Amino acid sequence: MMHILVIEDDQTQSAYLKKGLTELGHQVSVAEDGKVGLVWALNETFDFFIIDRMIPGIDGLSLLKSIRAAGVSTPVIFLTALGSVDNRVEGLRAGSDDYMTKPFSMEELAARIDALARRPAIAAVESSLVVGDLKIDLLSRVVTRAGTLIDLQPKEYALLEALIRADGRVLTRSMLLEKVWGFQFDPMTSVLETHISRLRAKIDKPFESPLIHTVRQVGYRLHASH
Amino acid sequence: MPRTKWYLSTPFRIALLAEAIFVTAFLVIFGLLVIEMENEFFDQQELALNNEYRFLNDVYVQGGVWATVAAVERNTRANVKGRKIYLLTDSTGQKLAGNIDDSVLPSQWTLTDSLFELDADERYHSAAYTIGTMHLLLGVNGFEVSEIIARAMVTLIWSGLAVLMLSILAGKIIASRMNRRLNHVTDVLAHIAAGEFSARIEFANMSDDIGLMASQINRALATLETHIDGVKQVSADIAHDLRTPLTRLYILIASLEERSQADGHGQDIFDQITVQTQQINAIFDALLRITEIESGTLKDTFTSVPMQALCDEIFETYQAVCQDHGQSLTFESAVPINSIHGSHALIFQMIANLIENAVQHCPIDTHIRLVLAGNQISVIDDGPGIPIAEYDKVFQRLYRLDRSRNTPGTGLGLNFVQAIAAAHGAHISLDDAAPGLKVTITFPK
Numbered sequence: 319m320m321h322i323l324v325i326e327d328d329q330t331q332s333a334y335l336k337k338g339l340t341e342l343g344h345q346v347s348v349a350e351d352g353k354v355g356l357v358w359a360l361n362e363t364f365d366f367f368i369i370d371r372m373i374p375g376i377d378g379l380s381l382l383k384s385i386r387a388a389g390v391s392t393p394v395i396f397l398t399a400l401g402s403v404d405n406r407v408e409g410l411r412a413g414s415d416d417y418m419t420k421p422f423s424m425e426e427l428a429a430r431i432d433a434l435a436r437r438p439a440i441a442a443v444e445s446s447l448v449v450g451d452l453k454i455d456l457l458s459r460v461v462t463r464a465g466t467l468i469d470l471q472p473k474e475y476a477l478l479e480a481l482i483r484a485d486g487r488v489l490t491r492s493m494l495l496e497k498v499w500g501f502q503f504d505p506m507t508s509v510l511e512t513h514i515s516r517l518r519a520k521i522d523k524p525f526e527s528p529l530i531h532t533v534r535q536v537g538y539r540l541h542a543s544h
Numbered sequence: 545m546p547r548t549k550w551y552l553s554t555p556f557r558i559a560l561l562a563e564a565i566f567v568t569a570f571l572v573i574f575g576l577l578v579i580e581m582e583n584e585f586f587d588q589q590e591l592a593l594n595n596e597y598r599f600l601n602d603v604y605v606q607g608g609v610w611a612t613v614a615a616v617e618r619n620t621r622a623n624v625k626g627r628k629i630y631l632l633t634d635s636t637g638q639k640l641a642g643n644i645d646d647s648v649l650p651s652q653w654t655l656t657d658s659l660f661e662l663d664a665d666e667r668y669h670s671a672a673y674t675i676g677t678m679h680l681l682l683g684v685n686g687f688e689v690s691e692i693i694a695r696a697m698v699t700l701i702w703s704g705l706a707v708l709m710l711s712i713l714a715g716k717i718i719a720s721r722m723n724r725r726l727n728h729v730t731d732v733l734a735h736i737a738a739g740e741f742s743a744r745i746e747f748a749n750m751s752d753d754i755g756l757m758a759s760q761i762n763r764a765l766a767t768l769e770t771h772i773d774g775v776k777q778v779s780a781d782i783a784h785d786l787r788t789p790l791t792r793l794y795i796l797i798a799s800l801e802e803r804s805q806a807d808g809h810g811q812d813i814f815d816q817i818t819v820q821t822q823q824i825n826a827i828f829d830a831l832l833r834i835t836e837i838e839s840g841t842l843k844d845t846f847t848s849v850p851m852q853a854l855c856d857e858i859f860e861t862y863q864a865v866c867q868d869h870g871q872s873l874t875f876e877s878a879v880p881i882n883s884i885h886g887s888h889a890l891i892f893q894m895i896a897n898l899i900e901n902a903v904q905h906c907p908i909d910t911h912i913r914l915v916l917a918g919n920q921i922s923v924i925d926d927g928p929g930i931p932i933a934e935y936d937k938v939f940q941r942l943y944r945l946d947r948s949r950n951t952p953g954t955g956l957g958l959n960f961v962q963a964i965a966a967a968h969g970a971h972i973s974l975d976d977a978a979p980g981l982k983v984t985i986t987f988p989k
Contacts, residue, residue, distance in 0.1 A: 328788060334795040372784055399787035400780065401829065402836045403845075421791040421825060424798070473860050499861065503833075503893050504826065506900045506957070512864045 320365035320435055321345045325355035325381070326397070327373045331420075335368065338424040339431075352376030359385050364392055366435060368427075371398035371409070379412050386413035393434040397422060403502065425536040429490045447482045450542030452521065452529055454479065463521055473498060474517045481530065481540035490537035514538060555722040559715025566711075567704050574700050578693055585692075589669045593682045597673045604675045609640075612675060616641040629668055629683040632675075640678065725754055729761070739840020741769040772839070779835055790825060797821065830956040831941075837890065837963040848883040849891055855916050858892065862899045870908035873899070878917040884987050886968045894964040897957045898923040898983050906980075919987045926980040935974045961985075 322339055326332040327350045336346045347364075349355035352375030359367060359381075367385070371378035382394060394416075396409045401419035409417045415434050418427065446455045451464040459475055461468045470478065476498045481489060491510055495501040499509070514530065522528040527543040550556055596619070604612040616632045620643045623630070631642035639645070668683030725747055735743035744766075748759040801814045836842065859875035866873040884891065895914070902912045906927030915922040930938060937943050938958050965972050965985055975982040 328792070330792045330795055331788075334799075399784040399791075401783065401787075401832065404836070404841055407845075419829075420787045421794040423794070471860055473857075500889055500892070502889055503960075505896065507862075507865050507903050508868065509861060509865055512868045513861075515868075516864055 319343050319345065320431075321347070321363070322366040322368060322431075323347050323349065323355065323358060323362075323364045324368045325349045325352065325359075325373060325378070326368070326370040327351065328370070331370075334424075335427075338428070342428055350374075352378070352381050356381050356384055359390065359392075360388055366431060367392055367394040368397055368431075369394060369414075371396055371400050371405070379408060382409075382412045382414060395427070395430060395434070397427070425488075426490050426492065429488045429493065429537065432487050433484065433489070433493070447479070449482055449529060449540060450527075451525075452482075452542075454482065461521070463525055466524070468520050470517070470520060473513055474520070477513055477517055478521065478540075481538060484539065486539060486541040488533045488537050488539045494537065550716055550719045550723060553719040553723050553726070556715040556719035559711055559718060563708060563711035563715070567707060570704065570707075571700070574696075578696055581696075582693060586669065589684050590671070593669070593671045593684060596682055597671070597675075597680065600680065601673075601675050604678075609676065609678065612678065613641045616680075627685045629670070629681065631679075631681040633679045635677040635679070637679070642681070644681075722754075725758075729758065732761075732765075736765060736768075738843055741765065741772050775835075776839065779832060783832055786828060790821070790828075793821060827956065830960070834956065834959050834963045837960075837967050840967065842887060842890070842967065846886050847888070849886050849888045850883050851881045851891075851916060851921070852877060854888060854892060855895070855914060855921070858895050858899070859914060862896070862903075866899075866903060866912060869903050871903060871906065871910045871912060873912045873914065875914045876916070878915070881916055881918060884919075884968065886987075890964045890967065894961050894985065895921060895923065897961050901957055902927065902981070910980075919989050920984055921987075922982055922984040924977050924980065924982040926977060929976060929979055929981045930974065932976065938974070939972075 322344050324332055324335050324339075324346055326335065326348065329350075332348045332350065336348055339346045344366075347358065349358055350373075352373045354375065355369070355373070356376060358364075367382075369378045369382060373381075376384070378396065378398070382396075385392075385394075394414045396414045396417045397420065398405070398409070398417070399420050406417045416430050418430065445457055446453060452461070453463075454461045454475075456479075461470055461475065461478065477494065480494060480497045489497070492504070494510055495505070498513075501509075518528070518530050522530055529540050529542060531539050531541065533539060600612060600615055600619075603615040607615075613632060616630050619628075620630045620641065623643070629642070629644050631644050632640045634640055668685055670681060670683030673680040673682065728747070729745055732743045732745050744762050745758040747755055748762045749755065750758075797814065797817055801811075804810055804814070855875060855877065859873065863873045863875075899912060899914065902910070902923060902925040906912070906925050910925055910927045913922070913924040915924060939962050941956065941959055943955060961983075962972060969988045971986045973984045973986070975984065
């Protein structure tokens, strides 16, 4: 459970956010004005900020800069109608951890909050990742499952590594397209689905229990069966 | 940045042309002067020769042959510098007096008013006279005249050369001063072309012709910038004003869907509503993004993009996609291509769009080729192709071929390709691959 501060002036959206995040088990406070949001952010303890960029009082960008200048390092997602690459770069430079363009889906937001909130401290030097009987060597890029060597194409390897690093959490389609391909656009063809199915054919099909699981209408996650 | 060499610049060429006209005029005037001087000298010499003859003739009339011979000998001795020649002969041609030998005379020595050449170096302006039965040849050295003229010519050539050097120097100074300003204008316009609409010409307050032109250009740029800022502001406003209701719509659909799920009816309609809403959003996003690419603001993010690696990545990504569609994709790279200054993400999207177009609009068993050669990237399919008459239309916004109306897509795919190509200064061409379509992107070298 996290205490999340939502700074958003549109009541339909803030109500939707509050409802959706509460259902996921979080505690949500809503500030409808930039100044109020800034005072709360600096004086109370939150685990997460969701900030709209265009809000009355202080705009979201200046608000975030003030928060970061005050030494608050709580993770932040910008949720905004300003979706250009320039806007995105500005947002990330001001210190946001992620940037979502409206309209957004609750599942996407939830997955991204999850990815940031439980982001482990950057591990020292890992040389391998293990899930169940699947092991990947990060240095030699050698992948084995139950001792069998698996030959992966570079994109399949990148996809697998991203899924393993998510540590059992869901990665949405757009998160995977961003991470593995650097796409800032939604492909018209089934690029992701095709590569997931290739990856499955190599690491799941020949073995008893599948590791890659589809989360309907959201994305994929990788975990060992219990 | 293209720079004019100083010797090719307009001011320098004008300076050189002025110099050429000046020197030509100078030569013509000086030439006429020389001819005039030469004639005057000649006349003077002739007068002097005639005067001497008249004197000697008087001596003959008063004193006879021997007095004349004595007078000629006296005059010959007085002629210390050898400027004059004398030859007095009797009627048979026997020398009586003088300082040249009768043997040097040409057979027909009675020529009058001519130049007499003693040898190659010494030319005399000479005249032949008759005194009684005697013959008299008088000559005065013509060398002086030729020398004066020759000296004048040498002076003329040297001063002409000096004027030429001076005018090249002056032309170069003027040209480089002018070029500094013209190059500055070229720079400013290049910045504008690259999308930096705030660039201005600095010397626009100077009141000469170029300064006036510069201030007009600055005024035009200011108007342009205002308009472009207006468009950007409108885009941002539309983005916000349209996205907010769209977001609410998404939320309302989700809430309604949740409520109606209790009785399980209408899920298919909700799915359709969601797809349509996503389509609206996709077109809207695509239009905004095309506007952003066209605005040129992304140029700041350009780096060196290795094309071979990028195409390898695309090939790996789409080979599997094509196979899943029952098609095949091959990648051929003929000449190793150099890196391109641009955006990796945008070039990737551009080529991905072209391949996705082929995948979507071509039937099963279509063979798609990605070809990288020199500074060109081509995507070639052997599918149904596009009628040649439609080549221009496919780049129109939201244009779709009749047969494609029911395939998914925003109708903006090729607009993306075009906007991205333009942002990289690249050129797109469509060709009939007979059968099929060949799309070629040519990057600047």
